[in-house]
Structure formats: structure tokens, C-alpha cells
Amino acid sequence: MTEAFDPDGIEQAVFVVGERHATLDEPWRAYRRARLIYVSEGVLTVRTASGRWVVPPARALWIAANTLHCLHATRPVQSYSLYVATDAAMDATDDSAAADSADSADSADSADSADSADSAAPLPAQTGALIPDTLVQALLAAAADLPHDHTPDEPARRLLQVLLDRVAGLPAAPLGLNWPGDPRARRIAEALSANPAQSLVLEELAAAAGVTARTAARLFAKETGQTFGQWRQQLRLLAALEHLGAGESVTQVALEVGYNDVSSFIAVFRDAFGDTPARYFR
Structure with a gap:
């Protein structure tokens, strides 16, 4: 084609x-x-x-x-x-x-x-x-x-x-992420998408986007249907799928998406996708 x-x-x-x-x-x-x-x-x-x-x-x-x-x-x-x-x-x-x-x-x-x-x-x-x-x-x-x-x-x-x-009749899969439409929340989303591993808290991210943390939290809840913490975790999990699909090790992927504790990453991944990162692509 x-x-x-x-x-x-x-x-x-x-x-x-x-x-x-x-x-x-x-x-x-x-x-x-x-x-x-x-x-x-x-x-x-x-x-x-x-x-x-x-x-x-x-x-x-x-x-x-x-x-x-x-x-x-x-x-x-x-x-x-x-x-x-x-x-x-x-x-x-x-x-x-x-x-x-x-x-x-x-x-x-x-x-x-x-x-x-x-x-x-x-x-x-x-x-x-x-x-x-x-x-x-x-x-x-x-x-x-x-x-x-x-x-x-x-x-x-x-x-x-x-x-x-x-x-x-196919069942849904948890592989998506709602993207905020408000320019202020979108700036935060784009910054995290460019570097999911960054450890900045919402207050710091919101300040860089020209908005208060309270307003940013409200915008994410309104426009994505998730709290900021839930949205950030899903963003990291989707980034992890991309890295795992490229053949990277579980430890390397955990670090690249912001988890210092590999065991915690594995647990969160299994809860979201029903299998461990090591077995998911087999």
C-alpha cells in the first residue's frame, strides 16, 4: 500500500x-x-x-x-x-x-x-x-x-x-489516555510526555505552565476523568509498553518511566495489564 x-x-x-x-x-x-x-x-x-x-x-x-x-x-x-x-x-x-x-x-x-x-x-x-x-x-x-x-x-x-x-462484541483494553484540551493542562501533559521519568511534583509542573497546582488538578480531573496522579501513572505505563516493545529490559524500562523500585513498577504494571512486564510480550 x-x-x-x-x-x-x-x-x-x-x-x-x-x-x-x-x-x-x-x-x-x-x-x-x-x-x-x-x-x-x-x-x-x-x-x-x-x-x-x-x-x-x-x-x-x-x-x-x-x-x-x-x-x-x-x-x-x-x-x-x-x-x-x-x-x-x-x-x-x-x-x-x-x-x-x-x-x-x-x-x-x-x-x-x-x-x-x-x-x-x-x-x-x-x-x-x-x-x-x-x-x-x-x-x-x-x-x-x-x-x-x-x-x-x-x-x-x-x-x-x-x-x-x-x-x-470485543472487550475494551486499558491502553489509552485522555489528553487535556485546556492549554495550561496540555503544557503539563506535553512536558511529562517528553520525559515521563521526571520527578517534579504537580506544584512545580503547574508553576512552569503558568497555573496554580489547585487549578491544574481541577483541570486534569475535569478533562481526563482521572486525578493528576492517576493520569501520570497511566502515562508512565503506556511509555513502558513502548520501551518494552522495543526490547528493553524490565529494569531499564522501570527507570526510564520514573520508577526507582523495580518491584513497585512490576506490581503496578501487573495490576493495569494483568501480567508482568517480562511475560506481557511473550
């Missing part, structure tokens, strides 16, 4: 594209389509105006339609992008496919099909990280081999519909 690739220029309502990059610095883009990015190898960092996500292997990020976003990876990364037209959220088939289905099925089967579509779970409405199961992973890989320059045949349509049905 070239840099000029535009998913909105594809007529097919639902399709999957596989990509592999030695490094990645995809510019800010927004599509009319929703986009699911599944990472099979490497670590992908995704930014939007209001959030940051770090996506390790076997995890995915759903990006709502018309959301400006950019992708970044410092090491090799392999991913699959599922693109979904907003009017295809409940059905991977187009009008011609529906007509073909009607011609080949009796009225009872058509009614059953309609009932099934009506009861299908909706696709996510908001951008967020997800945990794909092994079936979704296999369906994405299979769908990436399908052509997307013409109307899919019946087996392809069924595969894509099953994929959409499965994506709709």
Missing part, C-alpha cells in the same frame, strides 16, 4: 488492508470510514486530538469515523486495518448483494436474515482500544487477502459480516 492510499476512495463498504513497516510516521489523517487497527507484531502509538493509545501485539484500536489521527512506530510493526463505511455498521453487504441474496433465498430465510441483522450488536461509537479474540485475528488476516477494488462475492461478504459481528 502506498502513502497515497485513500480508503474513502474505495467503493467497497467494508475491507481489510494488511501493512508492514520498518518504522512508521503516518501523518495526521481523518477518514469518513471507521477504522480498526489490529497490531500483530510490534508496537503502534496512535494519537488523536483528545487521546493517546499504545497498541501492543494482539491488541487493536477502534477509531471512530471522521476522527483525525496519526500513527507512529519506531521499530518494525505489522498491522491490519479494517475500514468500515459508516452506513455499513450493521451489514457488510451492499444493495446488489442484498438483491442477490433475495433472489437466492425464500421469504422465510429473508425474514430470518433481517431479524438477525436487527439483533446484531452495534459497532463501537467511540475511539478506544479492544482485545481481539483469535477468531477476529484470523478473520482479519483472511480478509486482507480479499480484493477490495470490486464488489465482493458471497463467501467474501459472509466473512466480512462475521468479522463485523465479532468486532462489535
Whole structure:
């Protein structure tokens, strides 16, 4: 796939594209389509105006339609992008496919099909990280081999519909961080993002940003849904995922994200992600 690739220029309502990059610095883009990015190898960092996500292997990020976003990876990364037209959220088939289905099925089967579509779970409405199961992973890989320059045949349509049905039910993953919009809080966030290990307390960070600590604490709670301490800890954990994905040792990563006690880092990481740093990428 070239840099000029535009998913909105594809007529097919639902399709999957596989990509592999030695490094990645995809510019800010927004599509009319929703986009699911599944990472099979490497670590992908995704930014939007209001959030940051770090996506390790076997995890995915759903990006709502018309959301400006950019992708970044410092090491090799392999991913699959599922693109979904907003009017295809409940059905991977187009009008011609529906007509073909009607011609080949009796009225009872058509009614059953309609009932099934009506009861299908909706696709996510908001951008967020997800945990794909092994079936979704296999369906994405299979769908990436399908052509997307013409109307899919019946087996392809069924595969894509099953994929959409499965994506709709995937559980969320704690891999994101809400980004403050207020310029004062954003200055603090950017300073910490540039150096997660820095030990400055909120009073010092707030003073450098031209705001009182009390106001800064209020802004973080209002705009991110977390206390400043909770937000800072999540920022460090996401930075840790990036470093671990680059092959760095647990001890080195703990120090780089601001933990002098490696045991404390391991405990916090396990509480957040359900496994120790040493086992997470195995």
C-alpha cells in the first residue's frame, strides 16, 4: 500500500488492508470510514486530538469515523486495518448483494436474515482500544487477502459480516489516555510526555505552565476523568509498553518511566495489564 492510499476512495463498504513497516510516521489523517487497527507484531502509538493509545501485539484500536489521527512506530510493526463505511455498521453487504441474496433465498430465510441483522450488536461509537479474540485475528488476516477494488462475492461478504459481528462484541483494553484540551493542562501533559521519568511534583509542573497546582488538578480531573496522579501513572505505563516493545529490559524500562523500585513498577504494571512486564510480550 502506498502513502497515497485513500480508503474513502474505495467503493467497497467494508475491507481489510494488511501493512508492514520498518518504522512508521503516518501523518495526521481523518477518514469518513471507521477504522480498526489490529497490531500483530510490534508496537503502534496512535494519537488523536483528545487521546493517546499504545497498541501492543494482539491488541487493536477502534477509531471512530471522521476522527483525525496519526500513527507512529519506531521499530518494525505489522498491522491490519479494517475500514468500515459508516452506513455499513450493521451489514457488510451492499444493495446488489442484498438483491442477490433475495433472489437466492425464500421469504422465510429473508425474514430470518433481517431479524438477525436487527439483533446484531452495534459497532463501537467511540475511539478506544479492544482485545481481539483469535477468531477476529484470523478473520482479519483472511480478509486482507480479499480484493477490495470490486464488489465482493458471497463467501467474501459472509466473512466480512462475521468479522463485523465479532468486532462489535470485543472487550475494551486499558491502553489509552485522555489528553487535556485546556492549554495550561496540555503544557503539563506535553512536558511529562517528553520525559515521563521526571520527578517534579504537580506544584512545580503547574508553576512552569503558568497555573496554580489547585487549578491544574481541577483541570486534569475535569478533562481526563482521572486525578493528576492517576493520569501520570497511566502515562508512565503506556511509555513502558513502548520501551518494552522495543526490547528493553524490565529494569531499564522501570527507570526510564520514573520508577526507582523495580518491584513497585512490576506490581503496578501487573495490576493495569494483568501480567508482568517480562511475560506481557511473550
